[in-house]
Amino acid sequence: MRAPLIPAALVLVAGGCAAWRLWGEIPVPAGPPAPSGSADVPRAPDERRKAALFYSDLGPDAVDVSSYPAEHRRGYEVYARLCSRCHTLARSVNAPYVDRTWWEFYLASMRMRAHFHGEPLPKKEIRAVLDFLEYDSRERKLAQAPRFEAITKELRLRFESALDERMEQLQKDPLPHRPR
Numbered sequence: 001m002r003a004p005l006i007p008a009a010l011v012l013v014a015g016g017c018a019a020w021r022l023w024g025e026i027p028v029p030a031g032p033p034a035p036s037g038s039a040d041v042p043r044a045p046d047e048r049r050k051a052a053l054f055y056s057d058l059g060p061d062a063v064d065v066s067s068y069p070a071e072h073r074r075g076y077e078v079y080a081r082l083c084s085r086c087h088t089l090a091r092s093v094n095a096p097y098v099d100r101t102w103w104e105f106y107l108a109s110m111r112m113r114a115h116f117h118g119e120p121l122p123k124k125e126i127r128a129v130l131d132f133l134e135y136d137s138r139e140r141k142l143a144q145a146p147r148f149e150a151i152t153k154e155l156r157l158r159f160e161s162a163l164d165e166r167m168e169q170l171q172k173d174p175l176p177h178r179p180r
């Protein structure tokens with residue numbers, strides 16, 4: 001009698017996650033409004049602007065961990081090595097996620113991808129990455145919410161204009177890769 005509950009639970013979990021994605025992209029509690037133009041984010045290099053899939057791809061691709069405890073500085077090294085294999089580190093550095101459970105869910109999907117790529121992400125290292133992401137999200141995203149929100153806002157604007165540029169380019173040269 002128990003068995004049918006499992007697929008039902010999976011559907012609920014997947015549905016819940018999808019709803020979360022659609023409904024609230026920035027699960028960061030609102031702080032005082034950020035003064036406009038306060039996000040001095042360096043511009044991403046051209047190749048990254050052309051290839052970006054998420055606005056987060058356009059942000060900084062490193063974290064200044066010099067003030068972090070030694071344990072998390074070590075965790076950062078593991079994170080930087082494992083999580084920049086398929087996309088730049090920017091994708092997670094600037095992602096809106098702050099909750100450990102959410103990171104766990106996400107990392108499970110990254111592990112699956114890495115597994116199919118034939119380069120598995122070892123469980124032990126994943127734990128170090130999770131510990132780092134939890135700490136870093138708290139320090140950099142939650143404790144400095146107005147700053148992080150300003151950066152997010154700026155990156156979203158840049159992403160929109162990068163997409164516009166790409167659309168224009170496509171209209172000029174619709175199928176650049178098609179052999180003729």
Ligand code: HEC
Pocket residue numbers: 054082083084085086087091092095106107109110113114115117121129
């Ligand atoms: C095997 C390749 C691979 C590795 C290794 C990998 N990723 Fe990804 N990641 C992807 C792909 C492909 C996407 C885009 C598709 C998607 O969202 O599933 C992605 C998307 C993401 C996103 C954006 C998700 C969203 O919907 O906003 C985040 C955040 C992320 N990865 C974090 C990480 C972290 C943290 C690590 C290190 C544990 C990691 N990734 C390692 C392939 C990888």
